[in-house]
Ligand SMILES: Nc1ncnc2c1ncn2[C@@H]1O[C@H](COP(=O)(O)OP(=O)(O)O)[C@@H](O)[C@H]1O
């Protein structure tokens with residue numbers, strides 16, 4: 102009797118565990134769906150608005166546009182200086198982010214490879230930067246930039262972005278590189294790699310998840326940043342998108358659909374970057390490097 | 394191929410002295426095993442040979458070259474790490490080829506060498522996989538392969554089998570021995586496992602607390618351990634140590650303790666002059682006997698405490714009349730000893746040893 106009971110109870114326990122699992126799954130999906138709606142809702146509203154006429158927006162602010170006015174996009178891309186600002190933003194963002202990754206990864210490599218006080222001092226100096234709010238630096242920074250003749254120039258913006266990004270980028274990458282087993286570096290030394298080769302062919306490829314993190318984080322920041330262009334840029338030819346959008350608001354006074362077109366266009370590169378890089382986020386590259 | 398020589402190597406980390414004036418002379422083609430308990434400085438010794446650590450004092454020679462100041466890459470060595478240290482972002486082929494690529498070996502030769510090593514190690518079908526797609530044993534072989542393709546003068550291996558399960562470890566042990574016979578290169582192999590040391594080494598270096606205790610062949614170390622530490626470390630179950638004193642009577646040398654009087658296979662001329670000694674008996678070097686056949690001074694009488702039956706033999710834990718522990722390994726074909734029983738144990742085959750109770754050094758090893 103007791104044997105029979107045991108035989109029966111196993112599938113029962115299993116099925117009740119299954120139900121519990123399903124409930125958990127559904128809850129998880131529900132929360133994720135809610136979160137997605139929270140993010141996507143406003144964004145869809147922006148996209149819809151950008152495809153309406155001003156009149157339609159006032160009549161039916163939340164609904165779908167009766168016809169999709171893609172000419173809004175054509176108008177901005179053809180008539181305005183939008184493509185030009187786009188180009189400026191691209192140059193500033195791409196170069197800044199690339200160099201941030203390059204310098205931060207080199208610095209992190211040095212910090213993780215050196216030992217003793219040299220490493221600690223370097224790491225300390227970098228991370229102290231994270232504790233100082235940008236606003237505190239604004240006036241000295243302004244004076245410095247002007248003295249160096251770097252104000253109102255793309256190069257100036259790039260240098261400032263790199264400098265301000267280094268602490269956090271280094272912090273993230275040092276954290277990641279410290280997790281790379283020491284024996285991998287020793288193995289490459291024995292295999293005949295010099296420091297540059299250890300960095301470029303072993304440590305950097307293994308740090309791709311942290312590179313992706315730093316890239317996404319800084320891409321979004323630099324692309325969206327209004328503060329530094331506002332401080333340092335005066336001429337049109339140096340303006341980046343956020344600063345241009347500010348003026349745009351004046352130009353298309355209350356022409357909200359046009360402003361929203363600008364917003365949508367300005368968001369696309371960030372979305373693309375995120376989608377392209379997120380797989381590195383997720384991929385745990387170090388899995389399987391050591392042990393069984 | 395060439396030998397390796399360490400001369401007066403001392404290594405200090407901060408305030409800890411890890412190695413003290415270590416000399417080692419490793420012959421060309423030798424499979425030398427460094428063995429000792431964890432933390433005794435085996436890895437440090439190996440890493441000094443590799444060039445991953447700089448000795449505080451002393452010199453390292455590979456062949457006739459003084460390599461003390463050379464980078465690891467210039468020493469013509471290859472190393473197998475305990476955690477394998479495979480490059481996770483490279484396929485098996487590239488893991489093995491990396492060192493050759495860095496040395497600007499031609500593409501054709503790289504392919505040849507990698508394929509040759511892969512064949513030797515049974516990795517041919519795995520060359521396209523990433524390390525994370527391999528089992529522990531396969532990863533271990535890739536790590537070996539990465540060393541083999543380099544055709545180094547010296548292989549350095551730091552506990553390369555310790556992450557494998559017991560069965561695979563025994564299997565790989567045999568494969569490593571075969572590999573060494575085929576390649577005939579010098580190997581320095583680190584392990585804390587005395588069985589690995591005994592089975593693999595052409596010579597063994599037993600270390601303790603940064604000091605070399607004995608360097609010799611497995612057989613010689615087993616038969617003539619230099620001191621109580623080596624005697625207790627090599628062999629399983631470990632050697633028994635019984636405290637007592639020496640007495641000479643009518644030319645016979647007797648080992649005495651309360652309730653014990655055992656005749657030793659030596660002469661009063663050969664026997665140590667000191668009185669207090671420690672007698673060393675290996676568990677496998679005794680037999681259980683019938684009292685009647687032998688004189689009283691030919692055996693020890695012991696009380697059985699626990700008896701472990703392990704198939705081919707029994708491990709019997711006993712106490713001597715004066716309460717000292719004595720573990721013996723006896724053939725299980727005979728009667729299995731029961732707890733509480735009294736048994737007679739007679740030294741048989743192999744060696745008995747006398748040690749100095751203070752210094753632990755070997756005073757005399759006597760063939761039974
Ligand atoms: N980089 C280091 N810094 C400080 N102490 C170390 C370092 N490497 C090893 N040691 C110490 O040296 C001793 C010997 O270590 P090791 O050679 O790894 O021993 P084994 O390989 O025999 O277990 C240990 O006590 C260890 O703590």
Ligand SMILES: [Mg+2]
Pocket residue numbers: 435436437551
């Ligand atoms: Mg070790």
